[in-house]
Amino acid sequence: MAFDRDLAISNPLQYSAIMTQKLCVQLAVLPGIVGIVTVSVPFIFTYKLEFCGPNEINHFFCDFAPLQSLACSVPFITKVATSSAAFFVFVLPFITTVGLYIHIIVIIFQIHSAESKQKAFSTCSSHLTVVGLYYITAMTVNVVPKGSHYDRFLALIYAIITPLLNPFIYTFRNKDVKRALIKSRRLKLCSF
Template sequence: MDKVNKTSVEGFILLAFSDLHQLQIPLFCAMLLIYITCVSGDLSVIFLVRTEPSLHTPMYIFISTLAATEMMFVTSIIPNLLANLIAGKNRISFIGCFTQLFVTDTLGTAQCYFLAVMAFDRNLAISNPLHYSSIMTQTLCVQLAILPWIVGIITVAIPFIFTVMLDFCGSNEVNHFFCDFAPLHSLACSDPFIAQVLANSGALFAVALPFIITVGFYIHIIIIIAKINSAESKQKAFSTCSSHLTVAGLDYLTSITVYVVPKGSRYDRYLALIFTFITPLLNPFIYTFRNKDVKRALFKSRRLKLCQGSF
């Protein structure tokens, strides 16, 4: 009889940063600038890798695929947030909310596993350089590029199903700037315990496991580099993975802070800003400015444009 009297919500209200009344416009401008810069940077990396023959290697294919994933990740969140900040469009339909939940968490998980795949690639290149090209074939490269997406979908699907099956009949105000597991669980009328356990387990599988895999590969890489006698060879070996190590450290540090540490703090949404916006913003620049091959390709492309313009 209780279920009959329950009124299911038809949509949710994303509170986002509505409490920061005087900062809505400055925050909108900052988010818009970040979004444009992030998308432009990722598109530049993708375009450069596709058009420059010297970058048609597994490492740069993985980098461009990670850039595409990050671009889709921020696109699934920022446009809604911008509309919320500037026009007060804070309502999102039930289907729209859970679609955003599934897409963002799948892409976020895929990002973490892309970093693990890239660590495997660098480990293989440094530990077995003579047989690297014969092992890392085009087929294996494509399979490894697809694997994070598959893992992301499977990891998110189970807690997603149990969350969408919860009863939502009371408050529909989501204390976040996008739909995520923890804030939605707090709104459920039915017991969310199983959904919470599955979501927390999924977070560990999505973030902690690829982090452990990545750390394991880099420990192996460091051991191999330490055995190299030539200082020049050591520097060359480490330079091939320094940019990835920087990105991996930044990504895992922020994602572990957001998705693995206990939830419930009023600072959750501010911590999520770092993982959602700042990290994807910095990654294209890290790959550009800390990577000699990418900088060389950029200078070559710029020089070619200047030569064409002089005729």
């Protein structure tokens, strides 16, 4: 989405020629492929660990770090592989997204019209909110896992809260949705 917004703001006249259906499919499939390959490495290392102690993890879902903490064998290499994969999956995309948004902000400051600046900023603000909430909590839990009780809370935010907020953040910006909410609110007030 950051690339799409950057392209739309920096090259508005060439946007449709560049953002073809083929490119959209490639941009949608690429993260899935990278995610599967990246998760496979820590999965293989975790699978090879020996487990002989308790079988209850201190987490609300089966994540790599809490599972690895139950191992009887030394999980040092496994934890390094997991942290490296987490760095690749969370930190690099976050840096790329921030870089694209810095480029967008530079372009927006070059726009002379205050109304156009406001429209461009409002287009990006909702995505930046979701990205920030997701990446910061996910990086805190996964890149350097500490196994604290805060990790469960932060994992709850990136695994459940962010996906739940996502549709609301994007749909409430839509003018048709706003009109429909105002209209339904008026109908409810009139019925009382």
